[in-house]
Amino acid sequence: MKALIKRAGNKPISDSELSKYLDETLSRFTAGKKVQKILIVPPDFTRFYSMSGKITSMLYAKLKDSCTVNILPALGTHMPMTEKELNDMFEGIPHDRFFVHDWKNDVVKIGEVPKEFVNEVSEGLVNEKMDVEVNKMFLDKTYDLIISVGQVVPHEVVGMANYTKNIVVGIGGNNMINKSHMLGAFYGMERMMGRDHSPVRKVFDYAQEKYLSSFPLFYILTVTTQNGPSADIHALYAGNGRDAFEAGVKDSLEKNFTFLxxxxxxxxxxxxxxxxxxxxxxxxxxxxxxxxxxxxxxxxxxxxxxxxxxxxxxxxxxxxxxxxxxxxxxxxxxxxxxxxxxxxxxxxxxxxxxxxxxxxxxxxxxxxxxxxxxxxxxxxxxxxxxxxxxxxxxxxxxxxxxxxxxxxxxxxxxxxxxxxxxxxxxx
Missing domain, CATH: 3.90.226.30 (LarA, C-terminal domain)
Structure with a gap:
């Protein structure tokens, strides 16, 4: 399905514009479906300025009366969010809607990226397979829709965050987290940061194509800049394929990359x-x-x-x-x-x-x-x-x-x- 993209004009995207965009996004991705249960995967408090919290709160408000909404923050290896952090980032959402990802104990292997592929994309630097593991909640077939929310921004491990990283690392397991981080470090941060098609991104793309594409998963992505204690949203992207992410990469490099x-x-x-x-x-x-x-x-x-x-x-x-x-x-x-x-x-x-x-x-x-x-x-x-x-x-x-x-x-x-x-x- 073609990505739904909204870019700001002279001013950042307003709350009313964001709300309208989310209505259109939900309408598109729920068309023809009877939606009774939804899983939202936003980032944790370390991505506060992604504005994913506001988006998640709006989604919850729009969906809570018609279906069950559960929220699984993409902690990766980070500490669980505190009650204050949940209140500050996800305004208006009851705490019993949140679940804590445990990257050591809550994951299930759904496939692997073969060592031959890893060797090829790493230019011979790494010759090990990588397990694709996800939180067991992701595999719950009672979910009619899974919405991954996050920010496209330069990143040290993958080149440009978010997209599939939110799933295979954010709610992923030890094997992928460890090996993808080391692959990026071996290849070199300077060769990757601010670039899309890094070896790590190619590994994540493999996981998306071979394993994640069969799930009722779509992504809502942002490009933001800080504005005092909050942030401005400059663009929004929704889709279940790479085109939404690629559009975000292009815009993020304009907004988030400073050449000196x-x-x-x-x-x-x-x-x-x-x-x-x-x-x-x-x-x-x-x-x-x-x-x-x-x-x-x-x-x-x-x-x-x-x-x-x-x-x-x-x-x-x-x-x-x-x-x-x-x-x-x-x-x-x-x-x-x-x-x-x-x-x-x-x-x-x-x-x-x-x-x-x-x-x-x-x-x-x-x-x-x-x-x-x-x-x-x-x-x-x-x-x-x-x-x-x-x-x-x-x-x-x-x-x-x-x-x-x-x-x-x-x-x-x-x-x-x-x-x-x-x-x-x-x-």
């Missing part, structure tokens, strides 16, 4: 206290800027509510054990240590969160100690002291002068990708 003609010597990135509680999520500040910052430069991450490294207890333990030691070092550790071999997504995350000596990384925190930060291979800064100089309330996105010092400021790394033109074109 000058490589900043110092970048300051703020991690919203509602959205970022761990370095696992907060290290977007590193990999979304790594192609922009000057060689030998400094990245200061303002992280007022970061309290730990991993979202998962085991992942947190492994990050504390090994630290962000860079690509070559962690690949060597993978060969030598079974705990990393069995948790390749952690090894990939460590690669993503390391500068490989190209620039210095300082974490300004309130809730972690100097010892914890430095043991993880970052420089430690006291948050309250640091913001006296670099005050997020006074800085604007882009270049600023602070006491005569030229810095580049980013208020939310989750919504974009920054690169010098030279570095992007070299990849």
């Amino acid at each position: 003609d000058e490589e900043p010597e110092k970048m300051v990135v703020y991690l919203d206290e509602r959205e970022f509680k761990t370095t696992w999520v907060g290290n977007k500040a590193i990999y979304r800027t790594r192609m922009a910052i000057a060689e030998g430069g400094e990245l200061i991450i303002l992280a007022p509510e970061v309290k730990r490294f991993g979202e998962d207890d085991e992942n947190d333990r492994l990050i504390r054990k090994y630290g962000y030691i860079g690509r070559e070092n962690i690949l060597k550790k993978v060969d030598e240590n079974d705990d990393l071999k069995n948790n390749l997504s952690v090894a990939a995350h460590i690669i993503h969160g390391s500068s490989d000596g190209k620039f210095n990384i300082s974490y300004a925190v309130r809730h972690m100690t100097k010892e914890e930060i430095e043991k993880a291979n970052f420089k430690y800064l006291d948050y309250d002291e640091t913001v006296k100089k670099y005050d997020p309330k006074k800085l604007k996105d882009g270049f600023n002068y602070v006491n005569g010092e030229k810095i580049f400021y980013i208020s939310n790394p989750a919504l974009g990708l920054w690169s010098s033109r030279k570095k992007f074109e070299e990849q």
Whole structure:
């Protein structure tokens, strides 16, 4: 079915326009069906600015009186959402409509991506099959419709999020999560971020074509930019095929990709206290800027509510054990240590969160100690002291002068990708 696409004009898409679009989308995808039960798969709070929460709330309001609506946030390996996060992101939806995805225990294998295919798309870097696993709720045949909601935006593992990633990773299992993350890390972030047809995306496309296409699944995708405590929706895409995603990729690159003609010597990135509680999520500040910052430069991450490294207890333990030691070092550790071999997504995350000596990384925190930060291979800064100089309330996105010092400021790394033109074109 051809994608249903709506792009904003001079102003962002309004709530009334969004509501009308969702009515049209539901009409199209429920035509000729008796719909009694629906599963919605939105992202979790770490994608707050995707506006998927508002979309999910609107869908629930439109559907709740005519059918059963269950909601399964695509947690991946992230921590379950708190009651406050559910209230803030999914206004008006009772908590008993939400289910928690357990990536270790709640998944069922529905197929596999053969090692020959993985070897081909990875240019010989990886020669292992990948299991396609999904949450058991996804397989419940009493669902007449499954709606995956998410944001198209540059991404370190797959090149451009969302689409099938929301299913095979967001509500997927250990095997695909670990191996897809490592495939992306082996292939190289710089070669993938901001690009569509990456090796990881080809693996996900294989899963869609061979296994997911038989399910009553369609996608609602957004392209957004931050606007204060909320975000503006610039475009909407609904469909059950790749054309919706491809349209989103094109628009996201215009809205979410910032090319710089000058490589900043110092970048300051703020991690919203509602959205970022761990370095696992907060290290977007590193990999979304790594192609922009000057060689030998400094990245200061303002992280007022970061309290730990991993979202998962085991992942947190492994990050504390090994630290962000860079690509070559962690690949060597993978060969030598079974705990990393069995948790390749952690090894990939460590690669993503390391500068490989190209620039210095300082974490300004309130809730972690100097010892914890430095043991993880970052420089430690006291948050309250640091913001006296670099005050997020006074800085604007882009270049600023602070006491005569030229810095580049980013208020939310989750919504974009920054690169010098030279570095992007070299990849």
